[in-house]
Amino acid sequence: MKIKNNRNNRQFAIIGLGRFGSNMAKALHKMGYEVLAIDKNPQKVQDFSDEVTHVIQADSTDEAALRAIGILNFDVVVVAIGEDVQSNIMTTLQLKEIGASYIVATARNSLHGKLLEKIGADRVVAPERDMARRVAYNLASTSVMDYIELSPKFSIVEITAPKAFQNQTLAESNIRAKYGINVVAIKRGDDLIISPLPNEVIINNDIVVVVGSNESINGLEELE
Known part of the structure; x- marks a missing residue:
């Protein structure tokens, strides 16, 4: 598709390579954006190595790991961890505490979504809903x-x-x-x-x- 518009140079980091995270990462990459994909599962990282700009294996609940990745250099960070709610919440909290620019977090239900909002997610999405x-x-x-x-x-x-x-x-x-x-x-x-x-x-x-x-x-x- 030809887009009659000047694309900006925003950079995106996608944490979690489940169905939602991997599809979002690929879609943003196809649109021409620089995308960093992050997952703690080495097999997922290996399988996704040719899909986006960069893919890294890391524990996103670890503040030091997030800083080492250079997560603060990204304009938007998407927390797309679906199955592990605790990791989803802890990652969002860590991103907020270290000063990530804009945090989008996925929620499994309304209670989860409210908690993500309270700890600082700028936008909460519920993919299935x-x-x-x-x-x-x-x-x-x-x-x-x-x-x-x-x-x-x-x-x-x-x-x-x-x-x-x-x-x-x-x-x-x-x-x-x-x-x-x-x-x-x-x-x-x-x-x-x-x-x-x-x-x-x-x-x-x-x-x-x-x-x-x-x-x-x-x-x-x-x-x-």
Whole structure:
């Protein structure tokens, strides 16, 4: 996919090479970012050696090991340890105490998530819950391609451009004023137009990426 945008040089560290961590690491690497993958299991490290920029075997609950890795040089650290809740919590705590810039931690349930927030995770994600909601939203609507919940009231959604907007510019469609929705990107074939200009014309088969309240997005789905 061609992306019409200037990519920044952020660096990511992914701790834990289970399904979620390994898929996230590979996805970020394919997007062109520098990615460090960390796991204490030597077999996982060996199997993942060709997938991202760097792979290191280390115990992420050990403060000295984290410092030796240079974890503070990374803009985002993702704690993707799934099975070992204690290691997940201890790693998040260690990262917070040594001053990691931005910590994303995975939670197995709501209680786990609340604890991660209290000890300093900047963002908590629940992969199974979030994926279930995305699939449910996709199944319930024929026009929705993908869905990310930002909060109980707001979401980002990929939706097939309604016919009512096709062959019009964004300015002419007046989406923001009429529906309270912002178009943040347009997917057109292999191209992704980030922050499209008001004179960008929406054409047949475009997929628009919009952000707004769930109520507003539901209204957009009802358009022909």
